[in-house]
Amino acid sequence: MIRIKAGVPRGRRPRTNSRAGRRPLALALPTAWGAVAVGYRFGCPLAEENGLGARIVTSAVFFAVGTGLILHVRRALLRELRQARQVAGVAQSVLLRPLPPCLAGLHVAAAQLSADRGASIGGDLYEAVATEHGVRVVMGDVRGHGLSAVGTVAAVLGSFREAAHDEPELGRVVGRLDRALARHLRERARAEHPAGGGQDPDSPVAEEFVTLLLLEIAEDGELRAINCGHPWPYVLSGARVEPLSRADPLPPLGPFPLPTDLAATPCGHLLPDESLVLYTDGAEDARDTRGRFFPLPEALAEAVRDGPVSPQAVLRGVFTALLRHTNGRPTDDIALLVLHNERTHQHACLGARGTARAATTHPQPTSHL
Structure with a gap:
């Protein structure tokens, strides 16, 4: 949808595109989790050990990273689903209006x-x-x-x-x-x-x-x-x-x-x-x-x-x-x-x-x- 604005009042800063602004924030958390996993794998001496304790710690780290990514994706999908339902509700109210x-x-x-x-x-x-x-x-x-x-x-x-x-x-x-x-x-x-x-x-x-x-x-x-x-x-x-x-x-x-x-x-x-x-x-x-x-x-x-x-x-x-x-x-x-x-x-x-x-x-x- 195209919106045409006549002008921007003085003293107010124009709004940036909220969707474009949210995209870097949406990528920040997965990038941080990935950096933690890579840093642990190549920078932590414990990751190079083959003992049982080291393996347990490594598994726990990657499990935490995977869980965080899954929760982040789930939150993003739920947000998109809520937006889709709002759009569907508006469409229904216009097409089959109450x-x-x-x-x-x-x-x-x-x-x-x-x-x-x-x-x-x-x-x-x-x-x-x-x-x-x-x-x-x-x-x-x-x-x-x-x-x-x-x-x-x-x-x-x-x-x-x-x-x-x-x-x-x-x-x-x-x-x-x-x-x-x-x-x-x-x-x-x-x-x-x-x-x-x-x-x-x-x-x-x-x-x-x-x-x-x-x-x-x-x-x-x-x-x-x-x-x-x-x-x-x-x-x-x-x-x-x-x-x-x-x-x-x-x-x-x-x-x-x-x-x-x-x-x-x-x-x-x-x-x-x-x-x-x-x-x-x-x-x-x-x-x-x-x-x-x-x-x-x-x-x-x-x-x-x-x-x-x-x-x-x-x-x-x-x-x-x-x-x-x-x-x-x-x-x-x-x-x-x-x-x-x-x-x-x-x-x-x-x-x-x-x-x-x-x-x-x-x-x-x-x-x-």
Whole structure:
């Protein structure tokens, strides 16, 4: 990163490069230990003797030198690891920035678990923003997992954060995301295969896709959604856990063109004290040592068994059960986002859920497939 400074105030000495200043200090201790070992070996008469006592002393000296070098290297590696974790934390806060605890009367909580050991971000994406069109939420899953998918996550999330405010219709928001993904994949293909202009049908980039769920929650709780190959979220209503819809989703973004007349699907209303749980397929596809899939609906029912709980409590309960199920070693990225309706309004839309649910249980026309 290049920093440009307008000038240096008078009376202050310019700072030297801290990294360059630390390098001689980092080399000083190993050099001193090496000098001690060489000096002892060639300058101490005891090192020339072959007796048992002399050998013990020589071994002790070289053991102390080796131990000092190992401890110095370990300290340096730990310092670099702390710096790398700080950088990763900053990157995560920019890419998957922490969601506000409340958005227009909705309590929000989200968390992600990366399949790559030590990684804090991976191939799952989520965001929730309050706009003049309602609260808009996106949950997505990039093909693959771990750090290789981070660039695609950044492209999709960056486009959503602008389009969610600019576009009045959900269909146009998805169109913006689709075009942003296409641009990102073209640029990545050109970077990986510059000689062929990025045109390589056998390249992994040509097989990239993103499953995506886009939700809009109006002020009265009305739900509208566009699902591009993603699992439908679950609705927590009291002790009941049921899918928001059973309609056939559209294809994922990437491999197939979107239909020209893309419209959102009405999904009823999110009533007061109800919750929505959005997730990526890594949650339901997680297996235990016997190959059994993780029972996500049962884990959600267990989390709310004793009555309404906070979104944070739902996340803790589900992730605890997930890690127990996978023995602490999930094989795919997992993300969960919980929205709890804390709104109180006179028109609670009673009965609207049953009507909307009945309408969405039948598959929608899929002529675009």
